[in-house]
Amino acid sequence: xxxxxxxxxxxxxxxxxxxxxxxxxxxxxxxxxxxxxxxxxxxxxxxxxxxxxxxxxxxxxxxxxxxxxxxxxxxxxxxxxxxxxxxxxxxxxxxxxxxxxxxxxxxxxxxxxxxxxxxxxxxxxxxxxxxxxxxxxxxxxxxxxxxxxxxxxxxxxxxxxxxxxxxxxxxxxxxxxxxxxxxxxxxxxxxxxxxxxxxxxxxxxxxxxxxxxxxxxxxxxxxxxxxxxxxxxxxxxxxxxxxxxxxxxxxxxxxxxxxxxxxxxxxxxxxxxxxxxxxxxxxxxxxxxxxxxxxxxxxxxxxxxxxxxxxxxxxxxxxxxxxxxxxxxxxxxxxxxxxxxxxxxxxxxxxxxxxxxxxxxxxxxxxxxxxxxxxxxxxxxxxxxxxxxxxxxxxxxxxxxxxxxxxxxxxxxxxxxxxxxxxxxxxxxxxxxxxxxxxxxxxxxxxxxxxxxxxxxxxxxxxxxxxxxxxxxxxxxxxxxxxxxxxxxxxxxxxxxxxxxxxxxxxxxxxxxxxxxxxxxx
Numbered sequence: 001x002x003x004x005x006x007x008x009x010x011x012x013x014x015x016x017x018x019x020x021x022x023x024x025x026x027x028x029x030x031x032x033x034x035x036x037x038x039x040x041x042x043x044x045x046x047x048x049x050x051x052x053x054x055x056x057x058x059x060x061x062x063x064x065x066x067x068x069x070x071x072x073x074x075x076x077x078x079x080x081x082x083x084x085x086x087x088x089x090x091x092x093x094x095x096x097x098x099x100x101x102x103x104x105x106x107x108x109x110x111x112x113x114x115x116x117x118x119x120x121x122x123x124x125x126x127x128x129x130x131x132x133x134x135x136x137x138x139x140x141x142x143x144x145x146x147x148x149x150x151x152x153x154x155x156x157x158x159x160x161x162x163x164x165x166x167x168x169x170x171x172x173x174x175x176x177x178x179x180x181x182x183x184x185x186x187x188x189x190x191x192x193x194x195x196x197x198x199x200x201x202x203x204x205x206x207x208x209x210x211x212x213x214x215x216x217x218x219x220x221x222x223x224x225x226x227x228x229x230x231x232x233x234x235x236x237x238x239x240x241x242x243x244x245x246x247x248x249x250x251x252x253x254x255x256x257x258x259x260x261x262x263x264x265x266x267x268x269x270x271x272x273x274x275x276x277x278x279x280x281x282x283x284x285x286x287x288x289x290x291x292x293x294x295x296x297x298x299x300x301x302x303x304x305x306x307x308x309x310x311x312x313x314x315x316x317x318x319x320x321x322x323x324x325x326x327x328x329x330x331x332x333x334x335x336x337x338x339x340x341x342x343x344x345x346x347x348x349x350x351x352x353x354x355x356x357x358x359x360x361x362x363x364x365x366x367x368x369x370x371x372x373x374x375x376x377x378x379x380x381x382x383x384x385x386x387x388x389x390x391x392x393x394x395x396x397x398x399x400x401x402x403x404x405x406x407x408x409x410x411x412x413x414x415x416x417x418x419x420x421x422x423x424x425x426x427x428x429x430x431x432x433x434x435x436x437x438x439x440x441x442x443x444x445x446x447x448x449x450x451x452x453x454x455x456x457x458x459x460x461x462x463x464x465x466x467x468x469x470x471x472x473x474x475x476x477x478x479x480x481x482x483x484x485x486x487x488x489x490x491x492x493x494x495x496x497x498x499x500x501x502x503x504x505x506x507x508x509x510x511x512x513x514x515x516x517x518x519x520x521x522x
Contacts, residue, residue, distance in 0.1 A: 001019055050069075066087055139232050142228070187216040216250040220255075285297070335372060360377055420451075469504070
């Protein structure tokens with residue numbers, strides 16, 4: 001170097017007279033000495049002028065970034081290089097800061113996208129506190145949410161504090177920076193917890209040798225969900241930029257937490273709906289426009305003896321009997337927007353070939369062009385209903401028969417009254433004729449037994465309610481056996497204890513039972 005000005009001297013911290021006569025290469029970093037100079041000479045030799053960014057070493061060993069604008073010219077018989085050297089340290093720092101901020105914002109954008117796309121809350125919490133710790137260089141990174149009763153903040157996840165604090169450590173109003181920020185609904189910082197007087201500092205802070213902290217609220221538009229809080233062991237004054245970045249993470253977290261909770265609520269609602277759908281007492285299914293089953297519940301699968309996998313994708317008519325199949329096709333094809341709801345009864349066929357009747361409520365959905373989109377059907381097994389209808393019909397028939405029997409019994413009783421009256425008169429005129437009297441007695445007994453038969457008919461017509469009397473069982477047995485065996489070639493030998501007590505019975509019904517037993521034995 002053959003000349004230098006005072007600015008050069010100030011830059012290098014070396015007097016001008018010491019600069020003059022020294023080599024420029026002596027100012028280069030050791031690792032770049034040869035490379036710098038060769039590139040500089042090569043560039044300036046091939047061009048009339050050149051501009052390069054270099055690093056020079058000052059007298060105190062400080063590296064200073066500079067911009068060299070150089071040009072080669074001739075001075076007498078020598079070639080010389082004229083160079084303007086400018087300190088660009090501020091520019092380099094600005095460029096580095098811009099690069100750092102660009103990288104920081106790019107990372108923040110990527111992390112924000114990851115946060116809002118993580119649906120599971122435990123994974124979401126971990127991603128949030130990890131992101132905050134990496135971007136803001138925390139020693140402790142923690143996420144706290146309000147309890148269900150909204151009276152305390154509870155740690156949901158933390159890095160730095162013991163895992164045992166998760167879901168167990170809580171703060172109420174007036175305790176800790178977190179509660180203070182929660183109440184103020186705005187970010188807060190602490191430079192040194194030893195000097196804090198706005199709130200009660202939790203012992204955990206001092207136990208972990210924490211000095212500084214920053215906290216931001218996790219807020220949606222209408223409510224505060226919780227807070228993010230970061231701590232450092234070394235004293236630190238958090239900048240506005242630090243707080244803005246932290247709040248940005250908290251805002252992303254609020255959105256992600258709200259979305260995750262909404263998604264969980266939706267999934268729970270869908271689960272309950274599916275559970276209700278699958279376990280409903282009725283069968284449910286949906287058909288596409290071609291009559292193919294596109295969904296069904298577990299009840300229908302059980303009723304048909306199949307799995308849902310075996311049902312979905314098949315034609316609905318495959319599960320109907322031949323007659324029902326034809327009828328359903330006709331009604332399915334006749335569906336219109338004006339006739340979108342039909343109620344029919346069809347017979348289903350199970351996988352094992354057995355059948356059962358069902359009532360179907362079919363609702364059809366059409367698009368704006370009046371084309372069928374799908375049908376939704378509720379089907380109910382009506383086997384029990386049909387059985388009860390048959391039993392009811394049988395009961396109605398028995399009721400009619402009872403009315404008829406009652407009418408016959410009343411008419412027959414009137415005839416018996418006339419017969420008994422005439423027999424009694426005949427017995428008065430047959431006085432002294434033992435044979436005739438004996439025959440008339442038998443006729444009278446037979447008429448009385450016929451009256452008992454009409455009494456049974458009356459009992460039947462009244463629904464089977466017995467007409468009870470206190471009577472001797474021995475008398476009924478003797479009379480029934482004598483009457484039932486009259487004219488037969490067998491004899492009934494009755495041996496009945498004389499001390500039997502009278503009983504309360506329906507004599508007509510008991511007599512009928514004994515008659516049937518004796519006749520069958522004969």
